[in-house]
Amino acid sequence: MAGDVEVLVRLGLAHDAATDLPRLPAERVAPANARRRALLRRIAGGGGFAHKGTKPHLGPLSPGCVRCGERAWSCMFLNHFCNGGCFFCPDAMDSQGAPPFAERFVFRSPDAYARYVERLGFRGVSFSGGDPFLALDSLVAHVDAVRDRLGDRAYVWVYTNGSAARGARLERIAAGGGVDELRFNIAAWDYDLAAVAAAVDTGLRVTVEIPAVPEDRARLARLLPELARLGVAHLNLHQLMVLGANGPALRARPYSFTTSAVPAVIESELCALELMAFAVAEGVPLPINYCGLIYKERWQNATLELRAATLVAQPCEEVVETGLLRRLWLPGDGAAAATLVARAAASGEPAARWRRDPESDALCAHPALLRHLDAPVADAFVTYHRCLLLGAADGVEDDGAAATHPCHEVDLGPGGRLVVMVVPASPPIPLDVGAARALRAGDTPAALLAWEQVRFGLPDYA
Numbered sequence: 001m002a003g004d005v006e007v008l009v010r011l012g013l014a015h016d017a018a019t020d021l022p023r024l025p026a027e028r029v030a031p032a033n034a035r036r037r038a039l040l041r042r043i044a045g046g047g048g049f050a051h052k053g054t055k056p057h058l059g060p061l062s063p064g065c066v067r068c069g070e071r072a073w074s075c076m077f078l079n080h081f082c083n084g085g086c087f088f089c090p091d092a093m094d095s096q097g098a099p100p101f102a103e104r105f106v107f108r109s110p111d112a113y114a115r116y117v118e119r120l121g122f123r124g125v126s127f128s129g130g131d132p133f134l135a136l137d138s139l140v141a142h143v144d145a146v147r148d149r150l151g152d153r154a155y156v157w158v159y160t161n162g163s164a165a166r167g168a169r170l171e172r173i174a175a176g177g178g179v180d181e182l183r184f185n186i187a188a189w190d191y192d193l194a195a196v197a198a199a200v201d202t203g204l205r206v207t208v209e210i211p212a213v214p215e216d217r218a219r220l221a222r223l224l225p226e227l228a229r230l231g232v233a234h235l236n237l238h239q240l241m242v243l244g245a246n247g248p249a250l251r252a253r254p255y256s257f258t259t260s261a262v263p264a265v266i267e268s269e270l271c272a273l274e275l276m277a278f279a280v281a282e283g284v285p286l287p288i289n290y291c292g293l294i295y296k297e298r299w300q301n302a303t304l305e306l307r308a309a310t311l312v313a314q315p316c317e318e319v320v321e322t323g324l325l326r327r328l329w330l331p332g333d334g335a336a337a338a339t340l341v342a343r344a345a346a347s348g349e350p351a352a353r354w355r356r357d358p359e360s361d362a363l364c365a366h367p368a369l370l371r372h373l374d375a376p377v378a379d380a381f382v383t384y385h386r387c388l389l390l391g392a393a394d395g396v397e398d399d400g401a402a403a404t405h406p407c408h409e410v411d412l413g414p415g416g417r418l419v420v421m422v423v424p425a426s427p428p429i430p431l432d433v434g435a436a437r438a439l440r441a442g443d444t445p446a447a448l449l450a451w452e453q454v455r456f457g458l459p460d461y462a
């Protein structure tokens with residue numbers, strides 16, 4: 001694509017073909033599930049469960065994590081260079097000069113990225129790498145561009161392993177006023193806390209964000225009171241999972257992996273929950289947030305589709321919790337459609353709340369408009385569509401993908417353009433009278449729950 005935004009073939013977060021990963025032995029499945037249930041009960045005594053039970057946490061979440069849960073977080077990977085050498089790192093991080101990218105897109109200038117953030121409605125922006133402190137001028141330029149464009153609407157944080165986030169570099173970021181929070185991966189340097197302590201002294205919000213490494217559990221338990229004493233605002237514990245090129249390094253350790261599309265380490269989840277249960281038992285005054293695979297799959301991963309759906313949703317359509325676009329239809333040849341249009345128009349409803357499909361003549365109407373009908377609707381149906389945010393590398397400019405599905409252009413200002421492609425996600429789903437009545441009232445009928453609502457809780461290990 002010409003211009004300053006283009007699609008990157010995604011690197012980093014896809015995982016290797018990992019077919020031979022060890023699974024939980026059959027005799028350990030039931031004990032592991034019992035252990036997790038017991039830990040969750042102990043955590044419930046001192047904390048809560050956000051996002052339908054997928055995110056156990058003690059104390060408040062960071063404002064950045066709140067925005068992640070709202071599907072309003074963009075993460076810019078500024079460089080592909082780091083001096084950390086973590087065994088769980090998704091890549092070698094040795095290619096200084098790699099172009100900055102966020103989500104699926106490469107940005108040719110800080111302003112191009114800031115325009116994208118604003119246009120898509122992101123309110124949380126983070127900078128990762130590699131380590132962005134090793135690309136300090138670029139980091140400052142991007143933070144300033146986001147802050148100039150969004151002002152206080154954006155919450156901004158930076159990830160670092162801490163080795164370069166010290167002295168004059170740390171001062172420059174703290175004094176710049178654009179960054180709200182620093183997140184330290186202390187696992188990169190053997191859990192050394194010197195950089196964390198220095199960052200706390202700047203007055204910025206400081207979070208420690210690490211994977212829960214099962215072999216380090218006892219050591220991490222001893223660290224919890226120390227983090228609280230230092231003034232660390234949050235501890236975010238991730239579940240180890242197979243990302244990018246880290247499969248062999250994880251496979252070399254004595255872990256059991258989930259059978260999910262992205263394999264995650266079961267012992268890592270149990271380690272995180274054990275640390276949280278320990279903090280409850282010991283009364284450690286440290287907010288702790290567990291960020292596991294299930295939360296990421298169900299909430300974080302829907303971010304881009306939900307943002308895209310929000311961009312293109314018409315007043316007759318609704319974006320539902322799963323990030324899909326829902327359309328309610330009445331058959332075009334039925335009396336109900338004609339009556340609804342006539343009465344809605346006569347009562348002054350905005351005409352954008354309904355539209356006819358040019359091919360089938362079916363009427364797409366906002367569910368609230370069903371109140372204009374006297375009789376219950378018996379032949380309504382619903383469809384769901386997935387909204388994909390695409391660029392040139394996805395074939396949208398060459399009659400490829402764009403020829404088969406409706407596309408909406410997203411203008412990002414000078415030289416930048418993306419496309420939202422709307423593709424069917426469901427067949428037509430018939431609604432009985434009761435289901436139509438529930439939709440009209442703003443409720444989700446049982447027949448549509450699986451399409452509309454994120455499932456509750458953590459599934460058992462298998």
Ligand code: SF4
Pocket residue numbers: 082083084085086088089090093129130131160161185188
């Ligand atoms: S600090 Fe982050 S980017 Fe650097 S090696 Fe560790 S995981 Fe990779």
